[in-house]
Amino acid sequence: MTLKKNLQKLIVALLLVHCFQSASAQKAVITNPIVPGYFADPTIIKDKGIFYIYATIDPWGGKELGVLTTKDFISFKTEHINWPTKAACTSPTSNNSMVWAPSIRKATDGKYYMYVAVGSEIWAGVSDKPLGPWKNAKADNTPLIAGNAYPGVHNIDADCFIDTDGQAYLYWGSGFNWVNGHCMAVKLKKDMVTFDGTPVEITPPHYFEAPHMVKRKGLYYLMYSYGKAIDSTYQIRYAIGKTPFGPWMEGKDDPILSTDLSHKTTGPGHHTVFTENGQYYILYHRIHPQDKEYVLRELCLDSLNFDTKGNILKIKPSAGVKPFAH
The missing domain is CATH 1.20.5 (Single alpha-helices involved in coiled-coils or other helix-helix interfaces)
Structure with a gap:
């Protein structure tokens, strides 16, 4: 017994x-992909141990943004936020009212600010918490940047960067018909919606859209996408400057991330960068293998590393990365 x-x-x-x-x-x-479903153009913040990922819902945006929360990038929860929506953000200058390509940052006033494309214009929202409630950051409930504000510039893909001294900057801009991308930049005043000066064009070499600024060891890395988001030409590049406005020196190993069929990666682009436990990571979208008339994209995560001279090393798309240590 x-x-x-x-x-x-x-x-x-x-x-x-x-x-x-x-x-x-x-x-x-x-x-990779980090979560089931079709999302693109991600941005990310971390608050009280939780990562908040905001993204375009494919195909090509929806009436609201995709929002995912996670503590470990293994288990995810789908969230919903009240702003922006097609109903809340429409104006005569917008060619459509699809919501896409957000950028969210926590400002020095402790509030969260969202810069998001609605059609072909940029709107700014504000909230006390990552999931809201959100409202238009402008008292008159108008877009921050109208669709016809700068001739030749497709006013989408905003990215807010807050420097180490607390000064905020806004970057945005694309081109039309997959050519002639333009990158605009401006300082923001403390209210995060008033321009401190006139926006200027700072377009670096081989730029089309999706600017994202990273600062490391006193250098400014303007990262961006080039090529067509609908096919294998889409790729991630960067340029280095000594100020938030450049001038720019093209990245040594550009493109740092591009189509790699051996690793099931087609058209990687429109990314964001964050750090966790001292390691840089790049969160981006790639094209999901499909037989569709439209493009569906999925979110991927890889490590981002630098050489001893400060150049970004080429990224080899992977099946995934090691879990974050807690």
Whole structure:
């Protein structure tokens, strides 16, 4: 009888070990794509241990943004926010009212600010919390940048950058018909919606859209996408400057991320960069393999690294990265 009980205990223990090992194996990496579903143009913030990912819902935007929350990039929860929506953000200058390509930042006043494309114009929202409630940051409930504000510039893909001294900047701009991309930039006043000066064009070499600013060791890295978002030409590039407005020196190993069929990666682009435990990460979208008349995209995560001279190393698309240590 005792032998039988011991055998039963041993079997239970072995099953528990097996289950634990299986669970650990499943969480050995953060897999790509990081979440089921079709999303693009991600931005990310972290608040009280939770990552908030805001993104375009494919195909080509919806009546609201996609919002995902996670603590570990393994388990995700889908959230909904009240702003922006097609009903709340429309104007005669917008060629459509699809919501896409957000940028969210926590400002020095402790509030969260969202810069998002609605059609072909940029709107600014404000909230006390990452999930809202949100409202238009402009008292008159108008777009921050109208669709016809700057001739030749497709006024989408805004990115807010807050420097180490607390000064905020806004970058945005694309081109039309997949050519002649323009990158605009301006300082923001403390209210985060008033321009401190006149916007200027700072377009770096081989730029089309999706600017994203990163500062590291006193250098400014203006990162961006080039090519067509609908095919394999889409790629991520960067340029380095000593000020938030340049002038720019094209990245040494450009493009740093591009189509790599051996790693099932087509048309990677429109990314954001963040750090966790001292490591830089790049969150971007790639084209999901499909036979569709339109493009569906999915979110991926990879490590971002630098050489000793400050150049960004080429990124090899991976199946995933190691889980974040807590």
